[in-house]
Amino acid sequence: MERFEETSVGWANDFTELLVWQKAHRFVLNVYHFVEGFPARERFNLSDQLRRASVSIQTNIAEGMGRSTKKELIRYLIIARGSTQEVKYLLLLSRDLGYLEEPHYIALNNRINEIAKMINGFIRKL
Structure with a gap:
């Protein structure tokens, strides 16, 4: 298999x-x-959606690396990039609902922005 990054x-x-x-x-x-600090009523709603969207980023990167062509890898990276945007919104919503304190929101938002930029760079390299 080709090595991509x-x-x-x-x-x-x-x-x-x-x-x-x-x-x-x-x-x-x-x-x-x-x-874990979100209200119990959000256990199967916002907190679950935020977890799933976050996991989607790395699982799509992993799945893309297991594919046999660059075209397929790019497709999965694009899905991962889309998940970064979903996570960004869910973080914003969590902050605005008072579930995520501003310093934690800023730190997580900065990290997800960095990950999105890295995915974009990876796609450009391919």
Whole structure:
């Protein structure tokens, strides 16, 4: 299989070697931590949607890396990029509803913006 993204050690053979995937994974862990503080009534609503949208980013990167062509990889990266925008809105909504404090919102929003930029850069490289 072709190696699609340069890493600090050469070209990635596995999605776990991708810096963008690693950052997305850490982001998901942070999201899971913060949604634990959401009200119980949001357990199957906003908190669940935020978790699923966040996980979608890294799962689409991983699935794209498992595909056999660059065209397929790009398609999954575009889906991952779309999920970053969904997450951005859900973070904003969480903040506006008072579930996410401003400093935490800013930190998470900065991270998701960085991930979106990295995905865009990855797509451009292909």
